[in-house]
Amino acid sequence: MKHVTPDEATAVPGGARIAAHADLNLLRTFLSVYRVGSFTAAAPLLGLSQPTVTAQIRALEQQTGRELFTRLPRGAEPTPLAHELAARAAAPLDALASLESGPLSGRAAPVHLAGPSELLCTRVLPALAPLVTAGVQLRVDTGLTEPLVEELRAGRHDLVIATRRPRGRALPSVPLTDEEYVLVAAPRWQAQVDGAPASDGLCAALKDIPLVTYAEDLPIVRRYWRLAFGKQLTTQAAVTVPNLYAVVSAVAAGCGYSVLPRSLCQDHLAAGTLALLHDPEEPPLNTLFLVQRPGTEANPDVIRVRDTLRHAALTW
Incomplete structure (x- = not known):
């Protein structure tokens, strides 16, 4: 040496x-x-x-x-x-x-933001529209939490909206908002579960209805079963589709039932194209976290996007 x-x-x-x-x-x-x-x-x-x-x-x-x-x-x-x-x-x-x-003129570099595609489309991008019109540049990516967090660690993203808090202390994160999960199906299936006694009867009735999900390991549905029914889900998916938008479309068309964020299917519930199959006293919630890559404080637009999202999420 x-x-x-x-x-x-x-x-x-x-x-x-x-x-x-x-x-x-x-x-x-x-x-x-x-x-x-x-x-x-x-x-x-x-x-x-x-x-x-x-x-x-x-x-x-x-x-x-x-x-x-x-x-x-x-x-x-x-x-x-x-x-x-x-x-x-x-x-x-x-x-x-x-x-x-970033350019040397003093203008901030683009803010690289990533998270679940459905949340980005329905909540995040509308909240950030005023910043974009004011000159903030965004580079948006979508995906599942674990790959996105690993890409953030490697410097590919500045901010990630994660469905779970990253492990360890290397990445600062703050709770952003809570998602409420609902068990839904097209109205044609509602009669099959109406009157089912308590959770055991409802779970038994659902075994005869196809399950629609966006992933083979059924992360949202398994979480709902654990929190709402206190038991492990044993059903396999009948239909898997690429994202939650596709799940909403398939379920509303009558393919079967699923568990979805209420914010994503609220309009369908109001219009009657989806029916609520279960209404627990304490609906299952999942906390979303806003994760920031260390060192991005040097870009003032990262701070503006972060603070705008935290403020907007108070009304989500």
Whole structure:
């Protein structure tokens, strides 16, 4: 390893030192691996091959003289030194990334926002329309919570609306709003469950009605069964479709029943094209969280979008 004199090195907590002229690409690669927890997962996010990511991490470890990650069969676990280095390097690197991605005229870079497609369409984009007309630029993506949070860790998103709070303390998040879930079907199925005694009778009656969902593992329906009925769902889906909009359409057309956010099917319930099959005293709720990538405070438009969403969500 090349000898580095004290005036050429920067101390890192824990006694290790990194050359001041170290390639920023090594630190960017380190931060991406640290955030996603895997050399393999970090590679496509960085536009690199997995061997290149491995080589860059080894080069940085040679500079520190200590190991940064413990290699596991699946993923990489940060060492205490990696936690210390990430705490010091994340904010400056994120701020530098914001400068590099935005124009030098002083105008803020676009805000990269992601979350569930249905919520973005029905609630989020309408709430942000005034900001857009005022000059804020948005880059919006949709998807499931876990992949979106991992992409946020890697720097692809600034804000993510998540259906569950991310684990760990590395990502700041705040509760945004609560979604109420409702058990619904087309009116043609309502007579089949009307008069079913308590939860056991209703669950038994629903076994003869097809279940429509957006995912094979039935996340929303399983949660409803656990919270509303206190039991595990044993039914398999009869129809799976790409998103909740498609679930609403299929259920309203008479394909079967499903569990949906009330906000997404309220108009159908009011119009009578969907019927409420269950009305518990305490409807099941799910809290949505707004997750912000560390370092994005340097972009004032990220703060404007974040604060606007938190204010708008009070009426959702």
